[in-house]
Amino acid sequence: MTEFDDALALDRVADGVRRGRLGEAWSIGGAVNGGLLMSLAGQALAEHLAEHGGNASGHDAPVAFTAYFLSASSDGPAELRTEVVRVGRTMSTGQVSLVQEVDGQPVERLRALASYGDLATWAQPVLREPEVPRMPPPDQCVDAAMAPADFRESVPLLGRFDLRLDPATAGWALGQPSGQGVMRGWIRFADGRPVDALSLLFFLDALPPVAFDLGIMGWAPTLEFSGHIRAEPTDGWLLVELTTRTVTGGLLEEDAMIWDESGRMVAQSRQLAGIRLPAATSGDAG
Amino acid sequence: MTEFDDALALDRVADGVRRGRLGEAWSIGGAVNGGLLMSLAGQALAEHLAEHGGNASGHDAPVAFTAYFLSASSDGPAELRTEVVRVGRTMSTGQVSLVQEVDGQPVERLRALASYGDLATWAQPVLREPEVPRMPPPDQCVDAAMAPADFRESVPLLGRFDLRLDPATAGWALGQPSGQGVMRGWIRFADGRPVDALSLLFFLDALPPVAFDLGIMGWAPTLEFSGHIRAEPTDGWLLVELTTRTVTGGLLEEDAMIWDESGRMVAQSRQLAGIRLPAATSGDAG
Numbered sequence: 001m002t003e004f005d006d007a008l009a010l011d012r013v014a015d016g017v018r019r020g021r022l023g024e025a026w027s028i029g030g031a032v033n034g035g036l037l038m039s040l041a042g043q044a045l046a047e048h049l050a051e052h053g054g055n056a057s058g059h060d061a062p063v064a065f066t067a068y069f070l071s072a073s074s075d076g077p078a079e080l081r082t083e084v085v086r087v088g089r090t091m092s093t094g095q096v097s098l099v100q101e102v103d104g105q106p107v108e109r110l111r112a113l114a115s116y117g118d119l120a121t122w123a124q125p126v127l128r129e130p131e132v133p134r135m136p137p138p139d140q141c142v143d144a145a146m147a148p149a150d151f152r153e154s155v156p157l158l159g160r161f162d163l164r165l166d167p168a169t170a171g172w173a174l175g176q177p178s179g180q181g182v183m184r185g186w187i188r189f190a191d192g193r194p195v196d197a198l199s200l201l202f203f204l205d206a207l208p209p210v211a212f213d214l215g216i217m218g219w220a221p222t223l224e225f226s227g228h229i230r231a232e233p234t235d236g237w238l239l240v241e242l243t244t245r246t247v248t249g250g251l252l253e254e255d256a257m258i259w260d261e262s263g264r265m266v267a268q269s270r271q272l273a274g275i276r277l278p279a280a281t282s283g284d285a286g
Numbered sequence: 287m288t289e290f291d292d293a294l295a296l297d298r299v300a301d302g303v304r305r306g307r308l309g310e311a312w313s314i315g316g317a318v319n320g321g322l323l324m325s326l327a328g329q330a331l332a333e334h335l336a337e338h339g340g341n342a343s344g345h346d347a348p349v350a351f352t353a354y355f356l357s358a359s360s361d362g363p364a365e366l367r368t369e370v371v372r373v374g375r376t377m378s379t380g381q382v383s384l385v386q387e388v389d390g391q392p393v394e395r396l397r398a399l400a401s402y403g404d405l406a407t408w409a410q411p412v413l414r415e416p417e418v419p420r421m422p423p424p425d426q427c428v429d430a431a432m433a434p435a436d437f438r439e440s441v442p443l444l445g446r447f448d449l450r451l452d453p454a455t456a457g458w459a460l461g462q463p464s465g466q467g468v469m470r471g472w473i474r475f476a477d478g479r480p481v482d483a484l485s486l487l488f489f490l491d492a493l494p495p496v497a498f499d500l501g502i503m504g505w506a507p508t509l510e511f512s513g514h515i516r517a518e519p520t521d522g523w524l525l526v527e528l529t530t531r532t533v534t535g536g537l538l539e540e541d542a543m544i545w546d547e548s549g550r551m552v553a554q555s556r557q558l559a560g561i562r563l564p565a566a567t568s569g570d571a572g
Binding site: 064071085095108111113123214224226230231244249250253265268272 | 538
């Protein structure tokens with residue numbers, strides 16, 4: 001079994017209640033990666049919808065997936081509570097909460113709404129799509145595995161994928177951010193697991209925060225994330241590009257797009273994330 | 287009382303249950319405008335959060351607002367069911383459903399998740415924001431009130447605002463869409479009601495569908511909408527720009543941005559909408 005499939009394994013304990021486990025291997029600075037949480041929630045909801053008629057018409061891919069992040073997750077057991085909102089002819093919509101127990105009390109980590117559909121029917125025809133960005137091939141990019149050992153140790157997540165950053169957007173690692181608000185990289189699972197629609201929820205939120213390219217370092221917690229999966233990716237490297245245009249009041253939007261090796265734009269997302277403003281500008285009315 | 291405030295009037299019938307009325311004046315082709323539904327849901331949730339501690343710290347503006355549209359609304363009574371998800375120090379998150387009775391059964395029209403905050407604390411400083419697009423002043427634009435009378439009759443919504451489309455993106459009205467996938471216009475309430483944070487949820491979804499500029503006419507129902515309100519707008523005209531980059535399989539994303547008269551980018555959104563593909567391309571693998 002691959003690492004990702006292992007992380008998404010769920011025990012069904014009742015209708016609409018499944019239990020999983022958040023592995024420390026997917027954590028970063030003590031919190032579990034948001035993309036992994038969304039994939040796990042997405043898996044639970046897919047299973048629940050399949051039980052309740054959504055799968056009858058092949059509604060197995062998260063065509064639209066929105067998560068509100070409520071508190072930081074930690075490694076350990078997690079409960080997924082799912083609900084059918086509406087089973088339709090072309091899409092099925094549901095809701096899922098990821099809950100962990102803290103001091104004997106359930107604490108909600110994220111709540112998501114999502115619509116599932118059959119990508120075989122939603123992916124064609126292609127009338128218009130964003131062109132794949134130009135960037136050097138993976139072997140001419142900056143391998144994230146070259147990060148300092150003490151940094152890699154605090155970010156076990158880095159071991160889950162093979163990430164090659166575009167040198168043009170990796171200057172922040174040497175204290176020289178481009179200032180453009182762009183981050184690009186090739187990514188795939190470290191253990192060779194093929195990419196698929198559900199895993200795109202993970203890859204949309206796997207790169208370092210785009211804020212790094214503006215010289216704004218530190219954790220950028222996601223408040224809200226909405227992603228659209230537009231096609232099943234072909235296997236191979238994924239090209240992920242993050243951009244941001246609006247940095248105000250300790251918030252920024254991070255837009256992500258993913259192309260597969262065939263050049264197809266397979267997923268896009270926008271998230272609203274918090275940032276810690278540099279002390280020099282914090283409180284400045286700009 | 288202004289038309290918009292009248293449309294948002296709610297009767298509180300129990301904790302978490304409010305009743306309102308969807309007016310035919312806000313409808314388009316027999317269905318009630320999605321932006322009005324989001325504003326009404328947003329109003330109900332703001333009231334509910336204020337009752338449950340969210341307002342203690344001034345969390346009264348929808349900093350992030352996501353709606354999944356489940357079925358088409360019709361004019362008449364509507365029930366708003368609200369729930370607190372989490373009251374935090376800097377944001378309060380809640381959920382709201384808009385429900386109408388059909389043949390004696392409750393039918394959910396939309397379900398939304400949203401995080402409310404105090405824009406006075408979230409709007410500054412401005413480190414980076416998209417530049418306001420260049421377009422002619424309102425009196426040199428195409429007045430939507432000039433639409434043919436039979437069209438205006440089927441779209442009572444048009445009477446609720448004053449909309450001036452950029453001539454560069456209004457060619458579709460004469461059968462000559464630009465093909466760029468852009469729609470720009472100045473907009474404000476017809477009765478002079480000032481714009482505010484909540485009304486931005488309405489204005490983010492008030493223009494004609496951006497698909498028109500690609501020659502794809504007809505209704506473009508929203509499946510999922512996520513908006514971010516970044517600042518309280520100054521009163522006056524709002525400049526709204528819609529764009530789309532991805533039109534595949536009967537779905538497109540519609541990105542909206544709004545600038546106020548001071549040139550501040552006050553809101554942005556992305557929605558996934560359905561389109562009816564032209565017969566010539568439908569089913570074509572592109």
